Amino acid sequence: MTLEAGECPNGHVSYPTHPRCPECGEPQEETHDLSGQTAEVVTWTKSTATPPGVRQPNTLAIVEFDVDGEAVRALGQVTTEDVETGDEVEPVHVEELRDPEVGLKSENPESQEWGGYRWDPV
């Protein structure tokens, strides 16, 4: 389970990866592992009305990584409710971000992966 950004031959980087680059349409052939890097909080929210199988409250943040000088953003859960815009965070791995056995996708939990990274303020 990685935190992988994709890069196309024209140097456009996106997280998550896509079969084709969202900016130019070329295949994304290179990847960058962001999991060992820190990022900065761009914005955050604390959601109190969460769907079945999701922790409550659910603090979420959009954070920005630097990949060879290009800003690459990612969204994820925050480990704490104590977070502010501009905070530096590091990704920490979690086996299950929400309960795959509950909710609309519970009939086919194998349709996607449920593990991933939360943001932990450093």
Add this chain to the structure above:
Amino acid sequence: MGVAVIGASMTKFGQRDAWIRELLSQAGEECLDDADVTPKEVEHLYVSNMASGEFEGQTGVMNMLAHDLGVLPAYAERVDQTSSSGGAGIYEAWQSVASGASDMTLLVGGEKMTHKTTGEATDIIASITHPEEYKHGVTLPSFAGLTARHYLERFDAPRESLARVAVKNHKNGVDNPKAQFQKEITMEKALDSPIIADPLRLYDFCPITDGSAAMMFTTEERAKEITDEYAVVSGVAGATDTQVVHERDDPTVMGGVVESSKQAYEMAGLGPDDLDVAELHDMFTILEFLQLEGIGVADQGTAWEMAMDGATEKDGELPINTSGGLKSKGHPLGASGVAQGVEIYEQLVGEAGPRQVEADTALACNVGGFGNCVITTIMEAAE
């Protein structure tokens, strides 16, 4: 070929006992009556609906409605474009007449949602997100919270400006007998309501709603034969933006709104200064600002000033959401974009009753997902 709207209807929005079948046929029948068109004259039928399968276990709603309304053997199609299904239906209906494929096209949008819990309904809607977002439990309201915080911090906008959108749209909704809430709210109530997605509170969000709305489209030539009271679709266009919200270059710019409105203005030969009234997709209060900026009415980061100045009130410079908006009228997903069309049609033909403003040119902006897909429609009063 000029495309005209000659009739419109909507059911009462709110918590309804009726299921999707009854809601759609109720609006469809009323629209046939309003346009004074017989079922057998209808050549194309479009049904805007996002998720009747997921909400109710009912699929194939276009054929169901074609049969229930007696429009057989009309061509029938279901249009799903998430929250902008209704706007996409307007686009489809316009295309069907403009291409010459149909001389009489009925559009009906509807959704039945309130029988689900808020969590279940939120999960159905959140299923449009990318798996990398969905697994974090992100919801459309949380995108609104993330974007609102960024907007307020970056443009130094007061929290009160968002509450003003809610207060205004509730005030407008009082004059709409079809609205889910016909009830004013105070600034204090909006600002003290429970937090849903910080910094947004309960009154920054539209409700979960059942309801249906419909419009009748025909050629301008035929419209003239039938009635004096019609409106013309002079511009309509749709556009998409990234499915993954954080991948947008600027979180406060809705690319789909910018692109679709640009194309719609071009087609109509008009610009933002020509608008007399507009219905914007205020699923969340912050969206009213992002759309005012996206359609070119306000510069980036300044739409909040319009809310503070009262420029978007019913008696302001550019009345926004005279219907009450999604905020107080309600948001039955597939019906919302059609209901926006119903409101601007009624404003243009002078049938808006106590909500009436003076208007010859009107715009409706219908947003799917969190700006993932957008349809902008411009309608003008018949000359």
